[in-house]
Amino acid sequence: FADQADAFVVFARTGQPGSGARGISAFFVMADSAGLTRTRLNCIGSKLVGRGSLFFDDVFVPEANRLGQENAGFVQVMQGFDYSRALIGLQCIGAAQASLDEAWQYTQDRQAFGAPIAQYQGVTFPLAEADTILTAARQLCFHTLALRDAGLAHTAEAAMCKWFAPKSAVDIIHQCLLTHGHYGWTMDTPHQQRLRDVMGLEIGDGTAQIMKLIIARERVGRAAVAHARPKEGSSKEGSA
Incomplete structure (x- = not known):
C-alpha cells in the first residue's frame, strides 16, 4: 500500500x-x-x-x-520471520491447491476421442506428482508452526517452507495451466494470475538462496557463511 x-x-x-x-x-x-x-x-x-x-x-x-530500542529494529523484525515464512508457504500452497483442484476436475470434464483425458497417464501423472509435492509442502508448514507452538527452534524449518513451498507452487500452477491446454494460456482462467502472484512470493521475506544459506547455517554454524571470520588460532586453509 x-x-x-x-x-x-x-x-x-x-x-x-x-x-x-x-x-x-x-x-x-x-x-x-x-x-x-x-x-x-x-x-x-x-x-x-x-x-x-x-x-x-x-x-x-x-x-x-x-x-522499540535503538539499534534493535532489525533484530525485532527478524524474530517474526520464522512465523511469517511458514505462513507465506501456506499462502502459496493455497493458490496451488486451487489450480490443482481445477485441473483434476478438468481432466474429467474434457473429452478427447470420446473419453475423458483423465484416462491418459501423460495427463494424470504430472498432477499426481503435484498432489504429492503439495501435500508434503503443506505438512512441512504445519510441522514448522507446531514447533513454534511448542516453543522449539524452527528457524531452519521456516526457511525450508519459504523456499520449497513457493517454488513448488509455481511449478504446480504452471503444470495446471498446461493441463488446460490453450484455454489455460488465456486471461480467462485464474492460473495466470496465481502464477504471477506466487512468483512474487519467491522474493518477499528472503529469496531461495538466502533460505538455503539459513538452513546450512543452522546445521553447520558459521562455517556455512563464506565471509565469517575464523576463530582465533584457527587457519583459513584448514589443517594439513
Missing part, C-alpha cells in the same frame, strides 16, 4: 557504519511528512498489495517515533 498508506514503519541506520544488522532502528513515519515522496511499482502480480518506493529528502523524524 505504498501509494495509499497514511504511515510507514521505516528501518534506518542509527548505529555506526560497521555495526551491521545491530545498528538498525525502526521508526513510525507519517506519509505526509515534509520531504517524503512515494511511487508505486507496476508489479506483474499481487497488484492489490501496491508495492512501491519511498524517497526521503531531509525528512525529520522525532525520537519519540522510534519503535
